[in-house]
Every structure is written in structure tokens, then in C-alpha cells.
Amino acid sequence: MGDHQIRATRGPLRWLTTTSHKDIGTMYLWLSFSMFILGGAFAMIIRAELYQPGMQLIEPEFFNQMTTMHGLVMVFGAIMPAFVGLANWMIPLMIGAPNVALPRMNNLSFWILPPTFLLLMSTLLMPGGAPSADWSLVAPSSAGNAVTSLTYFVLSVHLLGLSSIMGSINIIATVIKLRAPGMTFMKMPLFVWTWFITAFLLIVVMPVLAGAVTMVLMDVRFGTSFFPAAGGSDPLLFQHVFWFFGHPEVYIVILPAFGVISQIIPTFSRKPLFGYDSMVYATAAIAFLSFIVWVHHVYTVGGTVAQDLFFMYATLLIAIPAGVQVFNWVATMWRGALTFETPMMFALGFMVLFTIGGFSGLMLSSAPVNFQYHDSYFVVAHFHYVMVAGAIFSLTAAVYYWLPKWCGRMYNEKLGQLHFWVAFIGFNMTFLPQHFVGLAGMPRRIPDYALQFTDFNMLSSVGSFIYAASQVLFLYNVVATIVAGKPTTEEKVWEGAQGLEWTLPTPSPHDTFETPPLMK
Ligand code: CU
Numbered sequence: 377m378g379d380h381q382i383r384a385t386r387g388p389l390r391w392l393t394t395t396s397h398k399d400i401g402t403m404y405l406w407l408s409f410s411m412f413i414l415g416g417a418f419a420m421i422i423r424a425e426l427y428q429p430g431m432q433l434i435e436p437e438f439f440n441q442m443t444t445m446h447g448l449v450m451v452f453g454a455i456m457p458a459f460v461g462l463a464n465w466m467i468p469l470m471i472g473a474p475n476v477a478l479p480r481m482n483n484l485s486f487w488i489l490p491p492t493f494l495l496l497m498s499t500l501l502m503p504g505g506a507p508s509a510d511w512s513l514v515a516p517s518s519a520g521n522a523v524t525s526l527t528y529f530v531l532s533v534h535l536l537g538l539s540s541i542m543g544s545i546n547i548i549a550t551v552i553k554l555r556a557p558g559m560t561f562m563k564m565p566l567f568v569w570t571w572f573i574t575a576f577l578l579i580v581v582m583p584v585l586a587g588a589v590t591m592v593l594m595d596v597r598f599g600t601s602f603f604p605a606a607g608g609s610d611p612l613l614f615q616h617v618f619w620f621f622g623h624p625e626v627y628i629v630i631l632p633a634f635g636v637i638s639q640i641i642p643t644f645s646r647k648p649l650f651g652y653d654s655m656v657y658a659t660a661a662i663a664f665l666s667f668i669v670w671v672h673h674v675y676t677v678g679g680t681v682a683q684d685l686f687f688m689y690a691t692l693l694i695a696i697p698a699g700v701q702v703f704n705w706v707a708t709m710w711r712g713a714l715t716f717e718t719p720m721m722f723a724l725g726f727m728v729l730f731t732i733g734g735f736s737g738l739m740l741s742s743a744p745v746n747f748q749y750h751d752s753y754f755v756v757a758h759f760h761y762v763m764v765a766g767a768i769f770s771l772t773a774a775v776y777y778w779l780p781k782w783c784g785r786m787y788n789e790k791l792g793q794l795h796f797w798v799a800f801i802g803f804n805m806t807f808l809p810q811h812f813v814g815l816a817g818m819p820r821r822i823p824d825y826a827l828q829f830t831d832f833n834m835l836s837s838v839g840s841f842i843y844a845a846s847q848v849l850f851l852y853n854v855v856a857t858i859v860a861g862k863p864t865t866e867e868k869v870w871e872g873a874q875g876l877e878w879t880l881p882t883p884s885p886h887d888t889f890e891t892p893p894l895m896k
Contacts, residue, residue, distance in 0.1 A: 801842065
């Protein structure tokens with residue numbers, strides 16, 4: 377009863393006014409997929425230019441705008457809204473709630489996004505183009521020649537932050553207030569736990585980002601001197617403020633991924649998750665540590681040795697809770713009755729490749745060697761193993777895992793397996809060689825390179841086109857499933873599925889858990 381009944385509106389207005397967590401979850405997922413295609417198109421432009429040394433296709437200034445927009449669109453447009461979409465769909469189903477706690481605010485936090493992304497994209501057409509200082513907005517050069525667009529750019533970052541904060545408040549309120557009787561905190565599924573913790577991270581760091589970009593705006597427009605050295609300030613201040621936001625942001629996109637994997641591995645192992653309690657504590661520990669490691673992004677700017685050492689040890693510590701998670705997944709599979717459907721394949725791909733990204737992260741966290749790797753392609757390879765093989769693989773796994781429950785139709789398994797292998801090969805072909813050119817000294821964010829890097833860059837570009845092609849398979853498979861997939865009415869779509877959401881009818885009806893279920 378209550379707000380969610382507004383969904384009865386019919387026609388196109390239904391999507392504008394809906395307060396159903398399922399409608400809003402679906403819209404989030406489609407929006408994020410469109411932004412994923414857009415951010416991917418920017419990456420294709422970058423890789424096409426880097427296919428050969430020399431300048432072929434685009435101007436260096438435009439290349440820089442592409443790296444900026446690619447990063448921003450992928451982080452704020454593709455990955456974060458996708459996880460919010462999954463949270464919308466799944467958290468109420470997993471805790472036995474009829475809807476999220478604040479359905480109208482949920483509608484608002486979604487509908488802020490499409491116009492905001494249009495605003496962000498429109499900066500590309502403004503005089504001087506979009507800001508071209510990478511997604512980390514390296515302060516002294518933030519404006520570049522793009523003073524006009526910077527204003528709108530900052531506004532769009534504020535709006536994105538607003539949407540994230542509202543989404544987080546909603547998730548926290550839902551988890552605290554709407555759990556079914558008997559659903560204690562320590563019975564919540566891991567996906568709910570990881571999102572609950574992530575929501576707190578978001579609420580803490582989004583205002584920090586907003587403050588940082590506001591100060592940049594004041595410097596550029598109103599002549600303040602928060603960052604410029606000429607005005608007596610320290611340009612490093614910006615880097616510290618930005619990365620105080622930026623590092624926890626990395627965990628904001630990866631903790632829900634851990635949650636997804638912790639749902640999928642037990643299902644296809646036909647065993648309960650191994651080490652549930654330690655998973656919860658490990659997630660909380662990672663969240664806490666993420667606040668005290670940001671200086672590992674700026675080792676090379678000339679801090680004290682004591683400072684670099686503190687942040688190096690703090691960063692290394694994260695390997696412990698992250699290792700606990702990986703060991704628990706392996707222990708869950710140990711002697712399980714394993715099967716390898718598409719969601720499980722992507723989950724296993726996640727485990728292997730994310731672990732590689734974790735290890736290259738350990739290498740980077742070491743202050744002395746970081747002086748060698750800093751701003752090289754090794755860093756690019758590292759964070760794409762975390763962001764793509766980590767976040768995007770887990771999102772793909774989640775869609776294949778829950779899609780049959782959402783729409784009551786089964787996807788094409790053969791096509792799913794093909795999608796996995798094309799994505800897996802394309803991904804590794806793109807990013808594995810970037811480790812090698814990085815170690816050999818190729819700098820990032822430069823549209824041209826020395827001749828000796830040519831072979832690996834060609835391989836990388838061809839790999840990126842293959843990875844892009846795999847997304848066409850994904851889109852086709854999802855649309856074909858929704859339109860004409862084999863109907864399924866099994867409550868448990870997967871034999872080993874565990875949890876409240878699998879006690880509901882398939883396809884998931886519009887209104888669920890109007891009367892809260894009773895947990896044992
Ligand atoms: Cu970091």
C-alpha cells in the first residue's frame with residue numbers, strides 16, 4: 377500500500393512518474409547500458425588513434441577530451457547507475473520489502489540523470505571544447521582553454537553527486553526500515569550488505585568531490601586562489617582533495633561487484649556461501665581502509681618518506697580483506713556441484729582477472745616502484761583489470777543471472793557462452809599488452825608514442841574492437857530474451873539458487889511482498 381500505487385498511470389507518462397523499484401531499476405539499467413556504449417565509442421576513438429604511432433585521425437586536444445569523457449562517462453554513467461539499477465531491482469526482493477523506503481525520491485534520483493548526461497555531453501560542443509584534464513581534473517590545468525564548458529561540467533558533476541546521495545539515502549533507509557520480520561542484519565544476502573556499506577561511502581565522499589570542483593570553479597570564474605600557486609596556494613591541495621574522494625570511489629564501484637559475485641558463486645556451486653561473517657567484516661574493513669590510502673595516487677609529488685610509507689602500508693593492508701573474499705569464493709566452490717552457465721563463467725572470469733588487477737595494484741602501491749610506474753600504461757592496464765574485468769564483468773554476470781527472474785524468459789545459453797569467450801579474449805588482448813608497454817616506459821594520456829611500442833598497441837587496439845563487438849552479442853542476447861526468449865515459470869530459475877527473491881513467482885510480478893514474508 378502507499379506510494380508505489382502511483383505506478384498505475386498508463387502510457388508513456390508511466391515511466392516518468394513511476395515509483396516502482398522495478399521500473400526504476402529497469403530504467404537505470406538501460407540508461408547505464410546506453411552510457412556504456414557511448415563511453416565505449418570514446419574508447420574506440422582513442423584506440424583507433426593509438427593503432428599506429430604518429431597523429432592520424434584526431435587533434436591532440438580532442439584526444440585529451442576523449443580520455444576525460446571516456447573516464448567520466450564510464451564511472452558515473454555506466455558503472456555506478458548500473459549497480460544502482462541492480463540495487464533497485466534486487467534489494468527489496470532480497471529483504472522481503474514491497475518497494476524502496478523513499479519511492480518518490482527514487483524517481484527523482486533517476487530522472488536527474490538523463491538531462492545531466494546531456495549537459496555533460498554538450499560541453500564537447502562548447503567554445504574550446506570539453507575540459508581535457510582527465511577524469512581526475514588535474515587542477516592547475518583543469519580549465520585548459522575550456523573555461524565556458526568547465527562551468528557546465530562542474531554543474532553536471534554536482535547533479536550526478538546529488539543523484540548518488542539520494543540513491544544512497546534510499547538504500548540505507550530501505551535496509552534499516554523495510555526488512556521482513558526475522559531478516560536480521562546478519563541474515564542479509566551479501567549483495568544487500570555490500571550495497572549498504574557502499575551507500576555510506578557515497579554519502580561521505582560525494583560532498584568532497586562537490587567541494588573540490590566548486591573550488592576549481594571559484595578559481596576559474598571568481599579569481600579565488602584555492603589551488604593556483606601564483607595566488608600563494610598549493611596546487612597539490614587539489615590532488616589531495618580529489619583523491620580523498622577518488623580512492624573510495626574505486627571501492628564504491630567494486631564492493632557491489634563483490635556482492636554480486638557472492639550471490640552467483642554459491643548458486644552454481646550448490647552450496648551456501650563459505651565464511652559469511654568474514655565476508656561482511658572484510659567488506660566493512662575494505663570500506664574503512666579506503667579512506668586512509670588516497671596518497672598512493674600522488675607518491676611522486678614530493679611528500680615526505682614517512683607519509684609515503686604510511687600510505688603504502690595502509691594500501692597493502694587492503695590485500696588482506698580482499699584476499700579473504702577471494703579465498704571464501706574458492707572455498708565455496710570447493711567440492712561443490714559446479715556447473716558453468718554464463719553468469720558463473722563471468723563470475724569466474726571476474727575472480728581470475730580481478731585478482732590480476734589486485735596484484736598489479738599491490739605493485740603500484742609500493743612507493744619506491746611506483747616512481748617508475750607512475751603515469752605509465754601500467755597504471756591504465758591495472759585499473760582496467762579492476763574496472764572492466766571487475767565491475768563490468770560482474771554487471772554482465774548479474775544481468776544473465778537475474779534477467780530470467782525479471783522477465784520470465786530464458787536467455788540463449790550458447791550465445792551467452794560465446795559472449796563470454798569473445799569478451800574474455802578481447803579484454804585480455806586489449807589490456808594485457810598495456811602492462812608491457814607501460815613497464816617499457818610508454819606514458820598514458822598521450823596521443824602519440826615511440827616506434828618500439830607499435831606492435832603491442834596494434835594488438836591492444838584490435839583487442840578493444842573485439843571486446844566492443846562482444847557487447848553487440850550481449851545486447852542482441854538480452855533483447856532477444858525479452859522479446860522472444862523461452863518462457864520459464866520456475867520460481868527458482870537456477871537449481872542452486874538461495875534466498876527470498878527466489879520464492880517469488882517468475883516472472884517477478886509488479887507488486888511483491890505486499891505482505892512481508894516470515895523468515896525462519
Ligand atoms: Cu587508490
